[in-house]
Amino acid sequence: MVKELKAEVKKLNFYYGGVQALKEINLPIERRKVSALIGPSGCGKTTFLRCFNRMHDLYPHNRYEGEITLYPDNINIISPEIDPIEIRMQISMVFQKPNPFPKSIYENVAYGLRVRGTSKRAVLDEKVEKSLRGAALWDEVKDRLHHLAFDLSGGQQQRLCIARALATDPRILLFDEPTSALDPTATSKIEELIIQLKDEVTIIIVTHNMQQAARVSDYTAFMYLGEIVEYDKTDRIFTAPSNKLTEEYITGRFG
Amino acid sequence: MATIFEKELTDLKGMVLKLGAMVEKAISDSIKSLVERDSKLAADVIDKDPQVNALDVEIDEECIRLIALRQPRAGDLRLITTAMKITTDLERIGDLAVDVSERALELNEEPQLKPYIDIPRMTEIAQGMVRDALDAFVKRDASLARDVLVRDDLVDNLNWQVFNELLFFMIQDPKTVSRAVKITYVSKYIERIADHATNIAEMVVYLVEGKIIRHMAVPDDRKKD
Numbered sequence: 372m373v374k375e376l377k378a379e380v381k382k383l384n385f386y387y388g389g390v391q392a393l394k395e396i397n398l399p400i401e402r403r404k405v406s407a408l409i410g411p412s413g414c415g416k417t418t419f420l421r422c423f424n425r426m427h428d429l430y431p432h433n434r435y436e437g438e439i440t441l442y443p444d445n446i447n448i449i450s451p452e453i454d455p456i457e458i459r460m461q462i463s464m465v466f467q468k469p470n471p472f473p474k475s476i477y478e479n480v481a482y483g484l485r486v487r488g489t490s491k492r493a494v495l496d497e498k499v500e501k502s503l504r505g506a507a508l509w510d511e512v513k514d515r516l517h518h519l520a521f522d523l524s525g526g527q528q529q530r531l532c533i534a535r536a537l538a539t540d541p542r543i544l545l546f547d548e549p550t551s552a553l554d555p556t557a558t559s560k561i562e563e564l565i566i567q568l569k570d571e572v573t574i575i576i577v578t579h580n581m582q583q584a585a586r587v588s589d590y591t592a593f594m595y596l597g598e599i600v601e602y603d604k605t606d607r608i609f610t611a612p613s614n615k616l617t618e619e620y621i622t623g624r625f626g
Numbered sequence: 627m628a629t630i631f632e633k634e635l636t637d638l639k640g641m642v643l644k645l646g647a648m649v650e651k652a653i654s655d656s657i658k659s660l661v662e663r664d665s666k667l668a669a670d671v672i673d674k675d676p677q678v679n680a681l682d683v684e685i686d687e688e689c690i691r692l693i694a695l696r697q698p699r700a701g702d703l704r705l706i707t708t709a710m711k712i713t714t715d716l717e718r719i720g721d722l723a724v725d726v727s728e729r730a731l732e733l734n735e736e737p738q739l740k741p742y743i744d745i746p747r748m749t750e751i752a753q754g755m756v757r758d759a760l761d762a763f764v765k766r767d768a769s770l771a772r773d774v775l776v777r778d779d780l781v782d783n784l785n786w787q788v789f790n791e792l793l794f795f796m797i798q799d800p801k802t803v804s805r806a807v808k809i810t811y812v813s814k815y816i817e818r819i820a821d822h823a824t825n826i827a828e829m830v831v832y833l834v835e836g837k838i839i840r841h842m843a844v845p846d847d848r849k850k851d
């Protein structure tokens with residue numbers, strides 16, 4: 372089977388002011404697969420993930436070099452000509468701590484659509500339901516859509532954030548340690564969901580939980596000191612990695 | 627400074643080695659009981675087999691426990707899965723030593739058909755293969771493991787030689803058939819022991835290199851019959 376790429380990172384460098392946080396990163400992102408980023412704290416996973424939806428643009432001294440090409444359009448996500456707001460609709464991020472807006476469940480999901488100018492009730496209703504179903508939350512909230520999002524449990528709030536991200540039909544979903552604040556049951560729900568979602572969307576996930584990377588991802592990249600040390604199929608990385616650093620890291624013998 | 631898990635892995639290797647030492651002794655004792663017509667020694671090998679089985683089970687349980695609790699990855703995962711498979715082969719080798727001993731008990735009841743020459747030679751090679759395969763396992767030495775693979779042919783050839791020689795006896799004198807057939811069995815058991823040593827060596831290559839070489843086309847010089 373020919374691999375189909377959703378995106379391709381080419382010679383990406385990233386600087387926080389004068390400090391280089393990412394070095395010469397080259398990485399293919401397979402379409403409708405889950406790619407996991409693993410590596411020790413401070414190696415640049417979050418920094419790398421945030422390049423995909425231009426989160427770094429919020430601070431003036433941050434600087435990108437290189438390319439992240441999005442397919443099939445062939446546009447460079449990090450080029451200054453590309454509108455970061457539009458990119459964030461297409462490439463959404465789910466964070467470590469659930470961060471719903473102080474609004475109703477319904478309005479949380481409808482938010483991105485309203486920003487895009489959709490105001491027809493029927494369209495919003497349909498999209499909200501579809502997104503909540505996609506995030507495996509619909510059955511739990513369908514009778515209280517207009518309650519405040521904060522009334523939900525942590526795991527439900529996280530799935531709400533996923534529904535909010537899904538509402539704008541993203542092309543890539545980014546997850547930054549999405550289950551580190553959740554209990555095992557809520558965690559396995561999110562993991563199941565991630566595996567289901569890849570039928571429709573390309574996923575990149577950062578996780579410190581090695582077993583989680585092994586369970587949900589198809590490809591794994593090991594990062595260290597702002598570089599990609601090894602990238603391969605997940606089963607390969609977890610059974611027989613080629614690089615000694617990768618081996619040491621995933622077997623817990625690092626440093 | 628070894629972690630608790632590293633110590634557990636070292637202990638696991640120790641258990642596999644202990645099992646290896648037990649079956650190595652079973653092999654040499656079983657053949658000795660045949661060559662020296664020592665039926666007491668043969669009975670001893672048979673009596674000790676439950677100890678081999680018990681250690682086999684103990685190793686399996688330890689591997690399962692480590693997989694469940696430590697969630698081993700990469701080299702650690704390969705070490706534990708390899709230990710499990712090696713143990714199965716070692717336990718089978720133990721069974722074959724029992725088979726040899728049973729045939730020895732039967733053969734020792736009758737006059738000796740002929741002096742045993744090739745069978746002790748085969749046994750020595752097979753036993754060396756088991757020893758080196760285990761040594762390769764402990765040292766993670768893929769080249770020693772590959773050296774074991776090559777030796778399998780020597781044993782196969784000796785097995786053929788023994789068979790042809792005994793065939794000659796049987797054709798000459800039908801009264802020898804019962805004894806000759808039992809000796810061909812013994813030769814076959816030893817040949818099987820070498821096969822198990824080969825399995826172990828293949829697993830060691832996987833352990834070290836992460837490549838499964840079992841069932842791969844073998845170079846001409848080590849094709850099986």
Ligand SMILES: Nc1ncnc2c1ncn2[C@@H]1O[C@H](COP(=O)(O)OP(=O)(O)OP(=O)(O)O)[C@@H](O)[C@H]1O
Binds near residue numbers: 411
């Ligand atoms: N806003 C910032 N300004 C300056 N340096 C930063 C900033 N954010 C992160 N860094 C630095 O960039 C490097 C990479 O940080 P990053 O947050 O990407 O790591 P990480 O791999 O996500 O770590 P963790 O696993 O702890 O979340 C670190 O050395 C960090 O201190």
Ligand SMILES: [Mg+2]
Binds near residue numbers: 416417418
């Ligand atoms: Mg981070």
